Amino acid sequence: MKIFGIDIIKGSVRSKSRRPLYALYRMEDGEITDVTEVTEFRLMRLLSAEEPDILAVDSIQEIATDQHELFAFLQALPPRTRLVQVTGGERKESLPKVASRYNISFNKFDPYAEARTIAQVASLGAGVEVIAFENTTDIVVSRHRSPGRGGWSQNRYARKIHGGVMQKAREIEMRLKGAGLRYEKKETKAFGGFSRVAFTVNAPRDMVPVHASRGADVQVRVTGRRLDRIRYEQRSGRPRFLIVGLDPGTTTGIAAVDLDGNLVHLTSSRQMTMSDIVEELYRAGKPLIVASDVQQMPYSVEKIRRAFNAIPYTPRQSLSVEAKYDLTAPFSYTNDHERDALSAALDAYRSSKNKFQNIAKRVPPGVDLDEVRSRVLRGQALDQVLADLRGVPPAAEETAPTVPVERKVEDERVVALDGMVKRLRGYVAELQEDLTERDREIERLRQTVRRERSATEKKLQKDADLATKDAIIESLKRQLKNEKRHARRLKKRLDRTRAIAELERAEDVTPVKVLDALTRDAVRSLDEALGIGEGDLLYLQRINGWGRAVVRDLATAGVQALIVGEETAEGLDPQLVREFREAELPLIRGATARVEVRGRTGAVKTDTLEEALRDWEEEQKQYRRELEAERVEYLFKEYRSEREKEVRRGG
Missing domain, CATH: 3.40.50 (Rossmann fold)
Structure with a gap:
């Protein structure tokens, strides 16, 4: 995989006099191949020539001032090159924080060091991909110059241009058919051929085997269909590990911090069921540790811990109010339940902080530090974890195991597994009970919905009948009014006819x-x-x-x-x-x-x-x-x- 990592040395895209100068690190298959400084124009030339897989930046503000310029920049990129913002999408993080997850340190005042770090973390799967186009591509084949008014050879000249447009459109259509792509075509006929042919291809731009070009008579434009707004797609599908603190009760408090002690999620509610809490935590990340602020973990917290197979944590003695205030002083919260949940999570992080620091010292740069921490906390040896992550089998230790020791370890493992099976069976039974109760609740709600729907339908039918009858009444009133007017005219006519009849007599x-x-x-x-x-x-x-x-x-x-x-x-x-x-x-x-x-x-x-x-x-x-x-x-x-x-x- 070829990756370009860039960072601004001087200048700005917002300045018209001092255009940006970038530090560029080229990385291929995890190895730095070249380091240079380039202008904006030179960078675009290199991207078009080498077509890297990823162009990594720490902020899209370094390449575009607004959304319009960002669309234009992404349109100018080669089709197979993806733009990656390593510091996240709508909720951004600092580059040092992102690099610390992979145990990478750098001088944040050195643009070359930042460019190298950007390329490294991008190669390790950090950041989000910036997506600006739909999975639809527009291809337009048109004249590159106008026929003009012309002279004696005007018709031959126009026929040559329009025939070139028609020939180029047929070549592109053959390529699309050869690639098995679905498309729609719209042709504008002209003398001798076509003046314009537009293709709408149902495929992203990197899958379309057609490139923009300009010739003497014909030009081809290939553009992606723009989205309404820029979208960010997470590159790594693995959720981040969390340390979760829970405060159960009438009002449930939920707090989650990452493995560096940064607050990720904090909320409380009076109407959250067990499944709602599990869903809330699932959206925030993957709980590694579930903690409580009391010495004996409550049963509801234990159920949630089992749902994620997380590591339990309880303090040696229940946390006092003063200790909770000291732990949560740097953070803001809205009620005591959020404070208790946050203090439980921070206390669990504090208990593992030294172990995390020791792990960071022993882990080489370029390794996902959170993955190493989670495996070590679950009991795996650090060397084994590093070997698994690098794909290298660990070195065999020259020991002389004895049968009694192996049998003892095996017996302990069997006992532990039996206990785990019993706990899981109990948890499954509890879940089945919850499921049965949920089914009853769903059936009750369905009956309520059916009754409400029936009443609503009757009311709507009644309203429709009343509206129809009101319309009939209004029509009859108008008809009666017309008949009365006609009767008055007939009465006047009758009176005149009587007068005439009297005269005739x-x-x-x-x-x-x-x-x-x-x-x-x-x-x-x-x-x-x-x-x-x-x-x-x-x-x-x-x-x-x-x-x-x-x-x-x-x-x-x-x-x-x-x-x-x-x-x-x-x-x-x-x-x-x-x-x-x-x-x-x-x-x-x-x-x-x-x-x-x-x-x-x-x-x-x-x-x-x-x-x-x-x-x-x-x-x-x-x-x-x-x-x-x-x-x-x-x-x-x-x-x-x-x-x-x-x-x-x-x-």
Whole structure:
């Protein structure tokens, strides 16, 4: 594995005048191969040329000022190179603290020493990988230059560029198919080929067998699909070892410190069951020691210890309040339960602190110190542990074991194992009881949920029915309102019809219906109000906007006659009179038949009306004779014209 470890010597990525200068350590298979100082530009050239497996930094702030620049930096890295921040992700630690886990010491004021340490701890699995892209890659093949306006050879030039884009896209598609990758393709057609081809590949960038390139006519861009935010992925899957202190009771206090005495987790709650406590500790790490602040470990603490197979710790005598205050003075807590749990964990750490220090002195650099400590505390010899971690069998000791000693050791081991089996069986029985009780609780809660769900469904159904009925009621109210409005209109029409009927029963008077204007809208309005039928007599108040269609409609309806008011009759259009005469519809002037108007109805004396109709009929006969004379004269003229033409042709 090839690793680059860098640290800033001088300058800053935030400065425009003093760009950063880095100390670079190259490590391959655990050995330092080269040490140099490089600029930012030179570093990118080396990364592109050598493509290391890991680029390790102690802070991403040394290579990018913000998230946008970090995306650009990660995009510029070779596909197989991973960026590792050795000091952790969102919860960072100092580099000396990370190095102390592997028993590595360095001068923190020397950038070269820091770069070497960064590379070493990265090779040992420390830190987190900085991930900025999804498992999706976008490949865009496009023109590297525009065809422009061109001249005589413009078409040939554009065809050459677009054909190059199409050829390059086909090559990339063949590579993707050969690699067995799933992808989607979108093509933009152009003269002679394609102007742009976009591939969306369902694979991370390091698995795509295509690299960005630029040619004379075609360019290829390969980019990963960005995440919404930078994600940190732990490189080592092994959880850290913890020393846990517990204070059981109505309110449970939980405290956890690492093997260097640093506080990792501190909380308390009144509603935590045994399984909740186990889950809380499991998320924090792997408990190596479970401690109590009293001499006799409580049974609930013992159950949790068994769950993790941890080492028990109890003080020789129960801790006093003064001792608890002294132990927890450097830390902050919210209640006495957290204080008691934290004091138990710190007291257990204090009891093993000297052993930890002795182990650190004997362990060579580059070995996971926490793993060594945990194995030694569990009874393994230090040499055996180091040999296991390095993969080398331990040196055989030249001893002359005797049979009685081996038998004694074996008997003690059997007794210890028997005791462990008994304890485990008891613990299994307790867990089974807890499981049975949990099953009962789950069934009870399920029944409660079913009852609540049934009640909720009934309420929702009732609300839906009420909403439907409310909608029906609103619709019926609107319908009733419309029907009432229609009934009022019909009642008014009935009253007018009765008035007209009364007038019709009178012998000397003829009823008249008043028409506002000689338009279709006015006719339609009168028809809706009073009705227009055969034999009706209409009184016309205005003739503005008249049309031939209205006259024909009234004639078709069988209207007896139209009476025009005196003022209206003075300005009668001759064309309008002609239309009425052609439609055989009497048009009577108001001076001849005087009409008494009362709203939408009126009345005219019958004898006056009959006299006016006779006058109209006489005028109509004269109009027909004139039309017949005009027709005969026209025929005569046509005949004479034809005869003259024949005479001229004969002569």
